[in-house]
Amino acid sequence: MTPAEEPAVIGLLGGMSWPSTLTYYRAVNEGVAKALGGSHSARMVIWSQDYAEVERRQLAEDWEGAGALLAAGARRLAAAGADVLAIACNTMHRVSGAVRAACDLPLIDIVEVTAEATRSRGITRAAVLGTRFTAQGGLFTGALAARGIAPVLPAAEDQRLVDRIIYEELCRGTVSDTAASAFTDLRQRLRRDGVDGIILACTELGLLIPPPERVSPEIVDTVAVHVEALVTASLAGRPGPRAATR
Structure with missing residues (x-):
């Protein structure tokens, strides 16, 4: 240059x-x-x-x-x-x-580039995992719906789990095995329910996923x-x- x-x-x-x-x-x-x-x-x-x-x-x-x-x-x-x-x-x-x-x-x-990345991967039902303010705020759901993608939000109990992990652990620099295991279980249940994409709509959530799995096409890491x-x-x-x- x-x-x-x-x-x-x-x-x-x-x-x-x-x-x-x-x-x-x-x-x-x-x-x-x-x-x-x-x-x-x-x-x-x-x-x-x-x-x-x-x-x-x-x-x-x-x-x-x-x-x-x-x-x-x-x-x-x-x-x-x-x-x-x-x-x-x-x-x-x-x-x-x-x-x-x-x-x-x-x-x-970050919302627009994530929604576009989700569309480009052919994902049709995407779980939005982040703080309750992100999940319920409408930015992601609107951007996904505008691209023909069905947004899926976690159940109330699962949202409380994600909130606790984010605010009490990840934001303080802690990545516990218990949290990683619980997050893996949540992702597996969402897949069984027909979700074909997982949006990590919190910039710390990728810390819970092993790097080899993080690059899977179904994992849309907003940071990446x-x-x-x-x-x-x-x-x-x-x-x-x-x-x-x-």
């Missing part, structure tokens, strides 16, 4: 939680290195939220306050030289409108497809204001 064609700088709204931000940082850099070869790495700036503040607003369903937090982070990333934005959290895409309104940078939307879109957007070069997002 010539200096005029240098990659766009990715601005990542992270810290929600820090384990998922670590995963993003590693995966984006690996993606750029694979694409460009040699010792290349990503042009990237990260604004890491204090997750306790984010979690407090989530659990209180204070989405206006949550949106204000991310909007402030987006402005910081823009000031730091970011060219495109990404929210490293599925649940917080409920406030993506506040992020878009905060600055003129395009947002690479989001990272792929971010690497593509970065290597396409600097976009103009309000460029089209995927």
Whole structure:
């Protein structure tokens, strides 16, 4: 690349939680290195939220306050030289409108790229596994339905299980064998019920699945497809204001 064609700088709204931000940082850099070869790495700036503040607003369903937090982070990333934005959290895409309104940078939307990846794999019935706010928030169900895919949400008891694993373990950097076993059991039951795709609609859920199984076509890991879109957007070069997002 010539200096005029240098990659766009990715601005990542992270810290929600820090384990998922670590995963993003590693995966984006690996993606750029694979694409460009040699010792290349990503042009990237990260604004890491204090997750306790984010979690407090989530659990209180204070989405206006949550949106204000991310909007402030987006402005910081823009000031730091970011060219495109990404929210490293599925649940917080409920406030993506506040992020878009905060600055003129395009947002690479995890929901849209995941729904498109699900469609491209020929999945027709997809289980949406994430926090209750993600599962019940309508973003994924709407994006999937618009592509002819039937969204399947976990039963109330299973949703409580997923919530507990996310908030009490994964977001605190813990990956227990008990949680991994329970999550495997849930996925197997969903398959028996006719689901042909599992969307990991929480950026930490992939930590519960062994890497060889994580790359199965029926497992749609939102982090993996989001990272792929971010690497593509970065290597396409600097976009103009309000460029089209995927």
